[in-house]
Amino acid sequence: MAPLPHDDIYQLVREPIDMAALARQVRAPEDGAIVTFDGFVRNQSHNRPTLYLDYEAYESMALAKMREIGAQLHEKYRIHRVAMTHRLGRLEIGETSVFIAVSAPHRAAAFDACRFAIDTLKRTVPIWKKEYFEDGAVWADGELPPAPVATPRAKPAS
Amino acid sequence: MTPVSQTIRVTVLFFGRLKELTGHAEDSLDFADAATIEQLFALYAVRHPELAKYRSSVVASRNQEFAAWDTPLRSGDEVAFLPPVSGG
Numbered sequence: 001m002a003p004l005p006h007d008d009i010y011q012l013v014r015e016p017i018d019m020a021a022l023a024r025q026v027r028a029p030e031d032g033a034i035v036t037f038d039g040f041v042r043n044q045s046h047n048r049p050t051l052y053l054d055y056e057a058y059e060s061m062a063l064a065k066m067r068e069i070g071a072q073l074h075e076k077y078r079i080h081r082v083a084m085t086h087r088l089g090r091l092e093i094g095e096t097s098v099f100i101a102v103s104a105p106h107r108a109a110a111f112d113a114c115r116f117a118i119d120t121l122k123r124t125v126p127i128w129k130k131e132y133f134e135d136g137a138v139w140a141d142g143e144l145p146p147a148p149v150a151t152p153r154a155k156p157a158s
Numbered sequence: 159m160t161p162v163s164q165t166i167r168v169t170v171l172f173f174g175r176l177k178e179l180t181g182h183a184e185d186s187l188d189f190a191d192a193a194t195i196e197q198l199f200a201l202y203a204v205r206h207p208e209l210a211k212y213r214s215s216v217v218a219s220r221n222q223e224f225a226a227w228d229t230p231l232r233s234g235d236e237v238a239f240l241p242p243v244s245g246g
Binding site for chain 2: 061064097124127139142144145148
């Protein structure tokens with residue numbers, strides 16, 4: 001896969017995400033559009049009031065997968081820069097858990113890339129959230145990432 | 159392939175509900191050479207019988223890449239068992 005532009009941003013953080021700063025960092029004079037995605041903590045899950053969420057990650061692999069998504073974005077879409085930040089730890093209702101910003105010369109590519117980025121992140125990046133309710137806590141239903149079914153068979157010995 | 163059997167050491171990571179179920183996030187294990195990820199999981203399922211029922215809803219990784227269950231392990235590998243992901 002092609003190397004990522006050095007001014008892309010992929011990070012896991014434990015503090016509130018500064019969305020304005022990230023959007024500024026992907027913005028450049030040659031661009032004409034930035035599309036951002038702000039994912040934040042909902043106050044209920046399946047009609048049960050949520051108290052807060054706790055996120056954990058397999059951090060080294062999560063960062064590697066986020067960078068892989070970035071590389072795919074640059075391959076598939078005519079975009080300029082990507083910022084992709086996920087927060088870990090305890091998050092309160094309304095706090096941003098994931099933020100993605102994509103800049104591009106034209107809006108269509110930025111929209112498409114941003115949508116692809118969040119959809120792929122939710123399916124493939126090893127991050128988990130535990131939902132806390134008045135009467136207990138559960139790990140959120142998630143998606144099983146696609147994994148190879150079998151290792152390639154070794155060539156038979158001649 | 160040399161037929162000599164030897165012991166290898168792998169690091170094993172558990173996340174989410176699997177971490178709670180096994181009681182540890184990280185373990186280090188000496189194991190027979192040529193063993194697979196599937197056999198490694200089975201070994202933990204003997205220690206923690208509840209693990210077995212999660213087998214179909216777990217994916218494995220080897221050295222931070224998603225890996226097939228029949229992947230052979232090498233000394234120094236980092237294997238992780240990952241429940242369905244729920245980031246975002």
